[in-house]
Amino acid sequence: MLDPKWIRENPDDVRELLKKRSHSFDLDALLDLEARRRAILGLAEDLKASRNEGSRKVGDIKRSGGDASALMEEMRLAGERIKELDAQLAEIEEDVRSKLLMMPNRLDASVPEGRDESDNLEIKKWGAPKEFPFEPKPHWELGEALDIMDFKRGARLSESRFTVLKGHGARVERALINFMLDLHTTRHGYREIMPPLLVNSATMQGTGQLPKFADDQYKCANDDLWLIPTAEVPLTNLHYGEILNESDLPLLYTAYTSCFRREAGSYGRDMKGMLRQHQFDKVELVKLCTPETSYAELDLLLGAAERVLRLLELPYRVVLLSTGDIGNASCKTYDIEVWLPSQNCYREISSCSNCEDFQARRMGTRYRSKDGGRIRFVHTLNGSGIAVGRCLIAIMENCQREDGSIVIPEALRPYVGGLDRIAV
RNA sequence: GGAGGGCUGGCCGAGCGGUCGAUGGCGGUUGACUUGAAAUCAAUUGUGGGGAGACCCACCGCGGGUUCGAAUCCUGCGCCCUCCGCCA
Numbered sequence: 289m290l291d292p293k294w295i296r297e298n299p300d301d302v303r304e305l306l307k308k309r310s311h312s313f314d315l316d317a318l319l320d321l322e323a324r325r326r327a328i329l330g331l332a333e334d335l336k337a338s339r340n341e342g343s344r345k346v347g348d349i350k351r352s353g354g355d356a357s358a359l360m361e362e363m364r365l366a367g368e369r370i371k372e373l374d375a376q377l378a379e380i381e382e383d384v385r386s387k388l389l390m391m392p393n394r395l396d397a398s399v400p401e402g403r404d405e406s407d408n409l410e411i412k413k414w415g416a417p418k419e420f421p422f423e424p425k426p427h428w429e430l431g432e433a434l435d436i437m438d439f440k441r442g443a444r445l446s447e448s449r450f451t452v453l454k455g456h457g458a459r460v461e462r463a464l465i466n467f468m469l470d471l472h473t474t475r476h477g478y479r480e481i482m483p484p485l486l487v488n489s490a491t492m493q494g495t496g497q498l499p500k501f502a503d504d505q506y507k508c509a510n511d512d513l514w515l516i517p518t519a520e521v522p523l524t525n526l527h528y529g530e531i532l533n534e535s536d537l538p539l540l541y542t543a544y545t546s547c548f549r550r551e552a553g554s555y556g557r558d559m560k561g562m563l564r565q566h567q568f569d570k571v572e573l574v575k576l577c578t579p580e581t582s583y584a585e586l587d588l589l590l591g592a593a594e595r596v597l598r599l600l601e602l603p604y605r606v607v608l609l610s611t612g613d614i615g616n617a618s619c620k621t622y623d624i625e626v627w628l629p630s631q632n633c634y635r636e637i638s639s640c641s642n643c644e645d646f647q648a649r650r651m652g653t654r655y656r657s658k659d660g661g662r663i664r665f666v667h668t669l670n671g672s673g674i675a676v677g678r679c680l681i682a683i684m685e686n687c688q689r690e691d692g693s694i695v696i697p698e699a700l701r702p703y704v705g706g707l708d709r710i711a712v
Numbered sequence: 713g714g715a716g717g718g719c720u721g722g723c724c725g726a727g728c729g730g731u732c733g734a735u736g737g738c739g740g741u742u743g744a745c746u747u748g749a750a751a752u753c754a755a756u757u758g759u760g761g762g763g764a765g766a767c768c769c770a771c772c773g774c775g776g777g778u779u780c781g782a783a784u785c786c787u788g789c790g791c792c793c794u795c796c797g798c799c800a
Contacts, residue, residue, distance in 0.1 A: 329762060333769045340769090343781040347730045350780095360780040367780075531722055531759090533740085654759095656722070661740065661757075663722095 402610030415603030426630035463703035483522035640671030
């Protein structure tokens with residue numbers, strides 16, 4: 289959520305922002321509503337001030353044994369008028385808030401302008417795509433041949449975009465989770481969290497999934513609970529409504545969770561294999577920090593995610609998302625894309641964002657600064673560290689041999705009981 | 713699912729229908745003492761909103777109601793805790 293005061297004082301900046309994000313939002317309607325809100329607020333507050341004073345006088349008169357009935361009648365009428373104005377105000381305020389919740393975040397100056405992902409800026413490349421002396425197979429062919437991925441039964445149990453991992457497939461998935469969590473907790477200073485996978489509406493609103501993106505989420509029919517689309521949601525909201533001490537910052541959290549996404553609007557895309565699933569595993573990284581440090585923290589977070597791929601020796605590149613591709617809640621986002629030989633291109637495996645105070649405002653998460661104790665909103669950051677299922681795919685495709693077997697990266701072997709190869 | 717208890721500031725906790733935005737303690741900040749720290753003492757310290765400002769308004773889980781006036785009375789709801797039942 290943006291600061292409403294900033295919005296009404298800088299309408300031109302807001303208009304430019306909306307244009308850059310190609311976001312259709314009726315700013316004039318909001319500004320209009322805000323003006324009405326303040327006008328009515330002024331009336332109501334003046335009336336309340338006079339009622340407060342009148343009530344004090346009634347008390348004084350009664351204590352000294354006088355007759356206050358005329359003043360009491362006057363105050364009763366004022367009270368009725370106040371009730372009317374308060375009702376109008378409540379309606380307008382709710383309207384303002386629901387509009388504010390639909391607005392996107394501001395953009396960092398370094399974000400390149402563009403229409404879509406083709407305008408993303410490549411920042412760096414690490415490792416070189418391997419040259420195969422044979423035609424590399426896609427992971428779904430490898431997975432079915434090795435009997436470690438079962439798409440047919442996944443679809444039968446649930447529907448399409450659900451996959452069953454079997455044997456070494458399940459084992460490597462689990463090994464990757466442990467490998468990543470160990471790395472982030474022992475080398476990067478993150479605290480491991482095991483959060484709920486079902487969260488309430490307020491929590492989903494805190495990180496920005498609601499109200500705008502309700503269609504992308506799985507909702508429980510009989511409860512106010514939603515399946516999390518990413519551990520970003522429970523991790524970032526851990527300190528919902530709290531005032532933290534600056535000395536406690538930055539807070540670094542990591543969690544492995546399953547993630548659930550309806551993938552509405554992506555019909556037909558990536559239907560083969562398990563690149564795009566309704567349920568997938570992810571290790572997430574989240575930071576709460578001060579505004580002064582958030583961009584330095586973003587670089588560190590990106591580095592932590594990159595390290596996973598480096599240790600696994602998987603070639604990747606980092607791109608800076610353009611204004612046309614960046615998420616609604618983010619000021620600046622780096623995507624890490626891993627090389628997938630079967631697709632002959634890089635595919636997203638991590639997304640690292642600085643949301644500044646956008647989520648903190650929604651969550652009411654603030655901190656008391658060391659100097660003078662001023663209270664300010666924290667900055668929140670999140671990134672995948674990294675998507676586990678896609679990492680499994682990347683290993684299978686990048687480390688495949690001509691005979692259809694897969695070589696396990698050395699760094700992962702301690703996590704799979706020394707297994708160095710998956711073969712038929 | 714059944715029965716009971718609770719929800720007040722950063723935290724803990726007191727609160728009579730009328731200067732209660734709220735006693736007190738802890739914590740924070742500042743100062744004194746100290747080479748420094750601890751301890752001790754003193755002062756100070758809620759959040760949000762409106763206004764150029766003096767200042768004003770709101771907030772005691774949330775929403776209604778009674779009243780000139782509600783943290784306090786009535787009412788509906790939510791959440792938390794305890795016990796019983798069921799259960800991995």
